Structures are given as structure tokens and as C-alpha cells.
Amino acid sequence: MGIFILRRIIVALSVALTISIISFMLLHLSGDLAASIAGPEATVEQVEQIRVDYGLDRPIINQYLDWLGGALQFDFGRSYYYQSTVVDLIVDRMPITLTLGGLALAIAVCVSIPLGVVAAIRRDTWVDRLALLFAVVGQAMPSFWFGLTLIVVFAVTLQWLPAAGAGNWQNFVLPAIALGYYATPAMMRLTRTGMLEVLESDYIRTARAKGLRAGSVIFKHALRNAVIPVVALAAVELGFMLGGSVVIESVFSLNGLGQLAWDAISRNDYPVVQAVVLIIAMFYIVLTLLADIANAALDPRIRTR
Amino acid sequence: MTASNVSSAGPSVPSSSATGPNTKPMALGEIPLPAPVWSRLTRRLFGHRGLTIGLCLVALAVLIAIFAPLLAPHDPYFQDIANRMVPPIWHDKGTWEHVLGTDKLGRDYLSRLLYGTRISLTIGLIAALISGVIGTTLGVLAGYFGGRVDAVISYVITTRLAMPVVLVALALASLTGGSLVTVIVLLGLLLWDRFAVVSRSVTQQLRDAEYIYAARTLGCSRAYILVREILPNITGALIVVITLEMAHAILLEATLSFLGMGVQPPLPSWGLMVAEGKAYMFFQPWVIVIPGVALFLLVLAINLLGDGLRDLNAPGGRN
Numbered sequence: 001m002g003i004f005i006l007r008r009i010i011v012a013l014s015v016a017l018t019i020s021i022i023s024f025m026l027l028h029l030s031g032d033l034a035a036s037i038a039g040p041e042a043t044v045e046q047v048e049q050i051r052v053d054y055g056l057d058r059p060i061i062n063q064y065l066d067w068l069g070g071a072l073q074f075d076f077g078r079s080y081y082y083q084s085t086v087v088d089l090i091v092d093r094m095p096i097t098l099t100l101g102g103l104a105l106a107i108a109v110c111v112s113i114p115l116g117v118v119a120a121i122r123r124d125t126w127v128d129r130l131a132l133l134f135a136v137v138g139q140a141m142p143s144f145w146f147g148l149t150l151i152v153v154f155a156v157t158l159q160w161l162p163a164a165g166a167g168n169w170q171n172f173v174l175p176a177i178a179l180g181y182y183a184t185p186a187m188m189r190l191t192r193t194g195m196l197e198v199l200e201s202d203y204i205r206t207a208r209a210k211g212l213r214a215g216s217v218i219f220k221h222a223l224r225n226a227v228i229p230v231v232a233l234a235a236v237e238l239g240f241m242l243g244g245s246v247v248i249e250s251v252f253s254l255n256g257l258g259q260l261a262w263d264a265i266s267r268n269d270y271p272v273v274q275a276v277v278l279i280i281a282m283f284y285i286v287l288t289l290l291a292d293i294a295n296a297a298l299d300p301r302i303r304t305r
Numbered sequence: 306m307t308a309s310n311v312s313s314a315g316p317s318v319p320s321s322s323a324t325g326p327n328t329k330p331m332a333l334g335e336i337p338l339p340a341p342v343w344s345r346l347t348r349r350l351f352g353h354r355g356l357t358i359g360l361c362l363v364a365l366a367v368l369i370a371i372f373a374p375l376l377a378p379h380d381p382y383f384q385d386i387a388n389r390m391v392p393p394i395w396h397d398k399g400t401w402e403h404v405l406g407t408d409k410l411g412r413d414y415l416s417r418l419l420y421g422t423r424i425s426l427t428i429g430l431i432a433a434l435i436s437g438v439i440g441t442t443l444g445v446l447a448g449y450f451g452g453r454v455d456a457v458i459s460y461v462i463t464t465r466l467a468m469p470v471v472l473v474a475l476a477l478a479s480l481t482g483g484s485l486v487t488v489i490v491l492l493g494l495l496l497w498d499r500f501a502v503v504s505r506s507v508t509q510q511l512r513d514a515e516y517i518y519a520a521r522t523l524g525c526s527r528a529y530i531l532v533r534e535i536l537p538n539i540t541g542a543l544i545v546v547i548t549l550e551m552a553h554a555i556l557l558e559a560t561l562s563f564l565g566m567g568v569q570p571p572l573p574s575w576g577l578m579v580a581e582g583k584a585y586m587f588f589q590p591w592v593i594v595i596p597g598v599a600l601f602l603l604v605l606a607i608n609l610l611g612d613g614l615r616d617l618n619a620p621g622g623r624n
Contacts, residue, residue, distance in 0.1 A: 011463070018464045026477060036480065136355075136612075140605035142556055144563045145579055145597035152590050243469030247560055261472055262564065265479045273476050280469040288467070 005293055012289045016282055020071065023277045024064050027270055028056075036268045037080065054080075067274070076275035081267045086275045089260060097249070097256035100179060101242045103172055107180035108187055109234060116191025116230075117223060120199065131192070135185035143244065147178040147251035164253035175252040179245060183237035190233055194226035228298050235291035239284030356613025362606030370422040378404070379413035381420045381573050386411050393591055405595055408581060414592075417573035418599055424574045425603055428489050428558045429551035435493025436554075437547055440500025445535055447501070448508025458501070465498050474557065478566040488567050492554045503546050507539045541618045548611030552604045559600050575600045 027033070034051040035042070042050075051057045055066075070077060076086035119131035154174060155163035165171050198204060199222055207217045246258030253259075257276055264272035369376060385407065392399050393406040393414070405414040447458035474491055481487045511517060520530050559576030561567030568574040570581075575596040582592030 011460070015460070015464050015467055018460075019467055022464070022468070023473070026473070027480065136605065136608060140552070140601050140608055142559050142563075142576070142579075142597065142600050142604070144560055144576075145593065145600065148579070148583065148586060148593050149597070152586055152593075156587050239467075244471050246471055246475065247564065250564060258472075262475065265476050265566065273472075277469060277472050277476070280472060281467050284467045284469070 008292055012285045016285055019281045020278055077271040079269055079272050081269045086271050093257050093260045096254055097245050103176035104179035104241050105238045108183040112184045112187035113191050116188045117195055119192045120195030135188050138181050138185040143182050144247045144251050150174045175248045179241050179248045191230050198222045198226045232291035232295050235287040239287045242283050243280045353613045355609040359606045359609030363610055366422050366603055370426045373419045377416035377419045379416045381416040384410045421573040421575045425555045429555040431489050432492035432554035433547050433551040436497035437500050440497030441504045444501040444504030445508050448505040462501050470495055475566045483566050485568055496550050500546050503542050504539050507542045545611050545615045548607050552607040
């Protein structure tokens with residue numbers, strides 16, 4: 001188990017390093033940063049001046065190594081736009097995105113697991129079809145549009161909840177629903193498939209033959225095993241949701257990491273863009289690492305792979 | 306092992322296994338499909354409700370995209386400033402002149418919606434093809450050769466999965482100056498992960514099949530085995546992935562355009578139409594409802610098609 005964890009951590013670290021290289025190179029090679037920062041009206045001299053001022057004239061390897069050296073000490077440089085360091089900006093905005101992601105995950109788990117269990121128990125009945133419809137609709141719904149629709153219905157027409165801002169908990173309800181629905185279909189389907197497999201297994205037949213009550217069989221014996229892969233998927237989905245929160249934050253005017261990244265992208269504030277991409281990727285890497293380890297701890301067969 | 310053995314050891318899919326190393330490749334058209342096979346095929350295709358609905362809607366979308374110039378009542382770019390924000394026909398003030406109303410610049414909404422089908426389908430199809438080529442190549446190589454090749458490619462896949470797609474696509478689209486072509490190329494370069502994962506695992510299962518051994522024993526080159534033996538036998542799985550990734554690419558394009566970094570005005574991208582209507586949605590919700598529903602229906606149809614095809618591939622049951 002120790003060796004398994006160690007190997008996974010080494011892979012995770014090198015993936016993080018690779019991503020830092022890729023995100024850095026992509027930003028520096030896919031366009032002329034100095035020209036983008038200077039804007040369309042700048043003269044050639046001004047562009048060259050900016051290139052020197054921002055250190056963009058040095059070899060790209062040196063630029064990367066400097067940046068990496070800083071990043072390892074949580075120093076991502078200064079924002080081109082705001083009068084503050086990138087780290088301060090990120091620390092400032094992070095709680096909103098984490099709250100949103102956490103709430104969205106909670107909603108997704110609370111909806112998808114019961115729904116998946118019921119769909120599996122009542123297989124091929126109207127409940128199962130309804131659950132499938134719910135998943136199919138969720139997969140096809142553009143999240144930005146779902147968010148806008150929630151605003152029109154619940155904030156404007158019914159006036160139950162606020163449409164924008166991050167003042168108190170009510171501000172997070174609609175965005176969390178919009179983001180959570182995105183993760184629900186996959187988790188629901190996995191719960192359903194897992195439950196169907198487990199319910200047909202020998203030990204469930206034994207438990208039933210022993211005369212255990214149906215509730216005990218389903219919750220104590222079946223769900224506990226069916227839910228293992230769902231927990232792993234939930235961790236991965238949380239990583240995806242943190243990356244995808246840029247859309248929801250923009251729709252609901254939430255000032256989180258995603259909004260910060262979007263603003264930075266439209267203002268050519270590259271130190272911020274790089275840092276946010278790396279941090280979101282790190283969250284994903286850590287979450288999948290934890291999911292892998294949890295899975296291996298619960299299911300010894302995985303460790304030998 | 307003889308040549309006849311090779312073709313008889315082939316997989317159960319007749320059209321692809323008929324081309325064993327020594328048999329002359331036969332075009333599909335040369336074999337007339339016997340009537341029972343045809344009726345069984347249609348029954349399978351239309352017996353699955355989701356698949357039928359998906360197939361019909363996708364076919365409808367393709368027809369709309371092809372015949373958009375004939376179907377559209379107006380020029381989608383023509384701005385009629387005197388007739389701005391005309392509501393759709395079910396509204397009290399709706400007119401038959403503009404069945405779905407007009408936008409803030411007085412452009413006919415129905416015409417823009419019809420032309421928008423072209424953008425979504427083009428982006429979905431080409432992006433899925435680009436990512437399909439990249440992902441399948443990586444996946445087949447990893448699955449067939451295993452060992453160190455597999456380790457390297459798996460690492461590449463892991464790295465790609467850890468990259469936040471929306472953020473990276475936004476940043477790159479903004480740097481390269483979002484346009485139809487850059488969006489297509491970007492999505493094609495980003496969305497290959499599922500192709501790689503699926504083709505890798507399917508190839509791993511095929512690697513030790515008897516007909517692959519046979520081909521190897523007969524001295525077929527690696528390239529021949531990969532292209533003529535492996536590839537035809539993973540297409541079933543790949544077609545399902547193509548539909549899923551098409552839907553994914555269409556949604557991502559709409560998202561990028563909605564956030565202002567994708568397809569640029571005045572092109573009638575559905576995501577862009579929602580973004581342009583956002584300021585008016587409180588009093589005229591139809592400006593975001595119409596393009597949103599179109600987007601939802603197209604993605605839903607493609608997903609239903611993909612789910613249906615997967616069920617046909619694995620007749621065990623829907624999961």
C-alpha cells in the first residue's frame with residue numbers, strides 16, 4: 001500500500017510539473033504576449049519596450065525557470081492589471097469558488113445517489129425512466145443557459161432568491177444547483193449500474209435468503225459496495241466543477257477564481273491566467289490522487305494493477 | 306495456419322473480417338444485403354425509442370444546415386433597425402413576418418437560428434474528427450504495443466485530463482483571436498482524451514485475438530495489422546465516442562462564444578445569441594429561450610443517438 005501511494009504521488013507531481021510547462025509554453029507561444037499587452041494601437045517601439053519591461057525578451061526557458069522557482073514558493077509574480085500580487089488575488093477569490101464547488105458537489109451527491117439507487121431497485125419502471133430522462137436532460141443542458149433560466153424563473157419571476165452577488169448563503173443556492181446538475185448524470189448512472197451489478201451478486205442473494213429485511217440488504221450490504229466508484233467519481237467531478245465554475249461565476253456575477261481568470265484573460269493579465277490554470281489543475285490532481293488512494297484502500301484488488 | 310483459417314478466425318462483423326490478409330478486399334456495395342438482414346437492421350434501428358428520436362432530430366438538423374439558405378425567410382445578417390426586438394408569433398404582438406421575432410439589431414431570429422445549425426454542426430463534426438484522429442492514434446498505439454509506449458501515452462492522457470479544458474480553451478481562444486477556425490482547431494486539439502481512453506482499452510482486448518496472431522504469423526507488417534485488423538474492429542466503439550465528443554464540442558463552442566472568446570459577431574452562433582440576448586432576458590425571456598432550446602435539442606439528439614448506438618453495440622441492456 002505504501003509503495004502504491006508513493007508511486008501515485010510521484011506520478012501526480014510529475015503531471016503537475018508537465019502541466020506547468022504546457023500552460024506556460026502555450027501562453028507564450030500561441031501569440032505575441034507583448035503585442036497583446038500593448039494593445040492594437042501600440043507602435044513597434046512601444047511593443048519592444050513592453051517586451052523588455054516585462055522580461056519577455058529573455059529566452060523562454062529562463063522565463064519558465066524563474067516563474068517555476070517562484071511558483072514553488074507560492075510566488076506567482078504581480079498582476080499586470082491589479083496593483084497586487086497574484087497570490088493575494090487568488091487567496092481573496094478562492095473561498096467563493098470552493099464554497100460554490102463544495103455546495104454543488106453536495107447537491108449532486110444528495111440527488112444522484114438516492115436517484116441511482118431507486119432507479120436500480122425499480123429497474124425498468126417509470127421511476128427508472130424518469131431518472132434516465134433526468135440524466136439525459138442534464139447532459140444536454142448547456143450550463144450557462146441553465147443558470148440564466150434559473151435566474152429568470154427563481155430570481156426574476158418568483159423572486160425567491162437573489163440573481164447575483166455573493167453576500168450570503170442565498171446567493172449560492174442557484175449557482176450551486178446550476179453547477180451541481182452538470183455533475184449529477186454521470187454519478188447517477190454509475191450508482192445505478194453499480195447497484196444493478198451488486199444486487200445480482202451472490203452475497204446479496206445470500207443476505208436475502210437469510211431473511212434480512214429489504215432495507216437492510218439494500219443499504220447495509222449493497223449500497224456500501226456500489227458507492228465506492230461513485231465516491232471516486234465525485235472527487236473527479238469536483239475537480240471538473242472547479243475548472244468549469246468560470247461559466248457559472250460569470251452568469252451569476254460571483255467574484256471567484258473563475259471570474260478572476262476570465263477577467264485576466266480578457267485583460268491579457270497572463271501571470272494571473274497561468275497561476276489560476278495551474279491551481280485548478282493542482283486541485284484536480286490532488287482530488288484524483290485522493291480518490292485513487294481511497295479506492296485502493298477500500299478495494300485491495302486495485303493496488304496490484 | 307492457412308489463409309482460409311485467417312478469415313474464419315475473424316470477428317463476427319462480416320464486412321470487416323472479410324478482408325483477411327490474402328483475400329481480396331471487397332467493397333461493401335458488392336455484397337447485396339439479404340432481405341432478412343435488412344429488416345432486422347431497420348427493426349433494431351427503429352425498435353429503440355431513444356435512438357429513433359435522436360436519429361430523426363439529427364437528420365433534421367443536418368437537413369436544416371444544408372438547406373438553410375432555402376429555409377431562412379430573411380438574410381440572417383440584415384439589420385432592420387425599425388423592427389428591433391419583435392416578439393415571436395405566440396406573443397400578442399408577434400407577426401408572421403418574423404415568426405421567432407427579431408433581435409436587438411432587428412435581425413430575423415428564425416433565420417439566425419437556422420444558420421446557427423451550420424455553425425454548431427460544422428464545429429461539432431470537424432472538432433470530433435480532429436480529436437478522433439489524435440486520440441485514436443494514441444490509444445491504438447498504447448493498447449497494441451503496451452509496455453513503455455503505453456506508459457508514456459497513459460501519462461500524456463493523465464496530463465491532458467488534469468488540464469482545466471474551459472479555462473485553457475478560453476485563454477488560447479483569446480490569445481489567438483477567437484474565430485470559427487481557431488475554435489474548431491482548439492477543440493479538436495483538446496477533446497481527444499475519451500477517444501484515447503476508449504481505443505486503448507478496446508485495442509488491449511483485441512491484441513491477443515486469434516486473427517491478430519494469425520496476421521502476425523503470416524508476416525503482416527505492424528502498420529497493416531494496426532490499420533487493417535485493429536482499426537476496423539474498434540470503429541463500433543469509436544462511433545459512439547464520436548457522437549459524445551460532437552455533443553461535447555458543440556456545448557463547449559456555445560460556452561466559449563457565450564463568454565465572448567469563441568465565434569465572434571455577427572456570426573449566428575447559438576451561444577453568442579444567448580450572450581447577446583442576456584441583457585434583455587428579464588423582460589423578453591424568449592431571446593435566450595429560443596437559441597438555448599435549439600442548443601439543448603441538438604445536443605440531446607446527438608447524445609440519444611450515441612446512447613442508442615452503444616446499446617446496439619452491447620445488446621446486454623442499457624446501462
